[in-house]
Amino acid sequence: MWAISRRNFPNLKQKPAKAGTMKVLPIERLNEIFDRMSQLKIAVVGDVMLDRYLWGDADRISPEAPVPIVKLERDEVRIGGAANVADNLAVLGIVPRLISVIGNDSAGEAFLEHSRELDLPTDLVIAISERPTTVKTRVIARHQQVCRIDEEDARELSEDESDAIMSRFASIAGEVDAVIISDYGKGVVTKDIVQKIVEHCGNNGRWVTVDPKENHWEYYRGVDLIKPNHHETARATGISTATRVGLERAGRALLDMTGSVTALITTGERGMSLFQNGHSEVKHLETMAREVFDVTGAGDTVIAVATAALACGSSLIEAAIIANHAAGVVVAEVGTAAATREQISESMARETGRLE
Template identity: 40%
Template sequence: MATTQLTPIDRQLLERVLADSGRIRALVVGDLMLDEYLFGKAERISPEAPVQVVDVQKDDLRLGGAGNVINNLVTLGCRVEVASVLGDDSDGALLRASLQRQGISVDGIVLQAGRVTSRKTRVIASNQQVLRIDRESRDAVSPAAEAELLQRIEAAMGRCDVILVSDYLKGVLTPTVLAAIIGGAKARGVAVVVDPKGDDYGKYRGATLLTPNRKEAQIASGIAIRDEASLAAAGEKLCVGLDLQALLITRSEEGMSLFYHEGRAVHLPTEAREVFDVSGAGDTVLALVGIGLAAGLEFAMAARIANVAAGIVVGKVGTSTVTADELVESAGRQHADSDFKIKSRAALALILEKERRAGRRIVFTNGCFDLLHVGHVKYLQQARRLGDLLVLGLNS
């Protein structure tokens, strides 16, 4: 399998995509849920049982699952439509209200009596997740709800530039629903990007792109991914066997690998600096790849931008999103050979303020550096070692 060499992310291209994201209309179909976070301290052991006692100091309720894909899209200014099935319960009402507060129509949401709306409660102590409690339904939606959902999806397809499918195996994305999405999108020339789950990937056949993680790709392909050769075998088997245009396997600390139907591969090293919480990173990848494809980017460039975004969100606690400013700054930090490093005084002030808040040590030096020689290089290397960030002023 041929491997394509990487090129730096073009700054103007990235900024154009982000500036134009407000014109992108994305349809998100999948399993919506509530993510509840209880933040506190764990400094005692319960006298009732050998378990930690967490003193809750703050709680937070967020959109999760397919809802976190929506969060990422909205943060970057996209126009979003959603299609899903919820329970006719209090959590379903909370979820719909949360969508409406973000200006998202709930016309595409079907309510099914007796169904439980998914809620995942995570207990976080000292930035570490110590417990998760799930309340959910995993049964397939009822035939009546499925039929109504298909009508809502059909109505929304004609208005969207990209379709993002977020499957958490909670019963919304039945084989019938997936076939209708993929078939309808092909007829309209719209890309379908899927974050898959489970061991039967046949239901995703014909999608534009799948974004499984390494474990999911192993299960779906039946190939244990231990090295580059087995990775390539798994990627090729899934990409060709499922008639995908491309397959993006996320590999945690090893980055991402993009496989094309015709046999090419692109390997992207991880962009993460610190990893606090990987929950929701797949949602961010799905959203950013979707934005890239809707903006007309080739698969590799869309994946590169998604890789940068994933490196940002894993450095945050809980299911999180990434802003346009964070993307531009992080992409520049990772690519020293690009013009990302050149900053205006105003832009530099914002960066330094953020770095100071994070407790990082800032080093400044200046000079002409007209004829750069080895002494200059060693001097700059030593200056960089004195702190976390080096600011270089060029004398006129």
């Protein structure tokens, strides 16, 4: 049975999808899961950042170097990283509890301001003076990214700072239905923090899911679901994921290597593949994307939507199907984005030929 129920909703009937046959859920089932989401609180622990976009036009090459000259037309700032995960949850009607650090600087103030505009609670976000807020600036011309500029300090948090993170987690641990660890490798996520969260949630029947960072694989032992992309999986295992056979070998090797229960591996234009320890069968889901403009933040959407569905009591394959449709929505937009219930429903309706 491809279902793990960490929290039981007595009125949510389990109807696991048949292997390899379903791209969608019955609309009644989807609405049932969506209705449950409004009851959820989910903690998001990880690295937050500001995503800055410089939009312009480029019609000539610089005489100083073989690079385009971009004439700036507008400047846009969005919250990213773990904050984008939290925003994806909020868009689905879930209460996110975001735990992270920002710098005591102008970028940190901008982060808080934009979070307030989205009605995201930031009472568990710590402002510290010893490190800057992470900022990623993307220059975009004619809907193509020209370059990216990163401002960051990726050192691990100090012991006192890590203790502060765990103190904030402890303050809300009893009220959340699941925990998402969003590891961008900027210092917030440590092995000690992950293992303490896994221990607590394992003792209390809560889901722990991870959007991983390379070189941190040993951190994630015991998590319920890990969501790497196929490139990360290939580099971690040394097994090419270019073919389905290779992907299946690499996915199983990743589960063995990390000790995770489940892996949901995104495979770009191919879609995603679902692996579970103790099951030889792998479920492959074709991409639902009709257009791809930007994959920025798509992983945030996948981990947010999949975790939310699982916390509602859905089966693993149901969670993957919903997340797959959500990813197809956000990659059609430039920059970080979130998929609404209506957009996910419309995506499924296009596959079934009906919209209810």
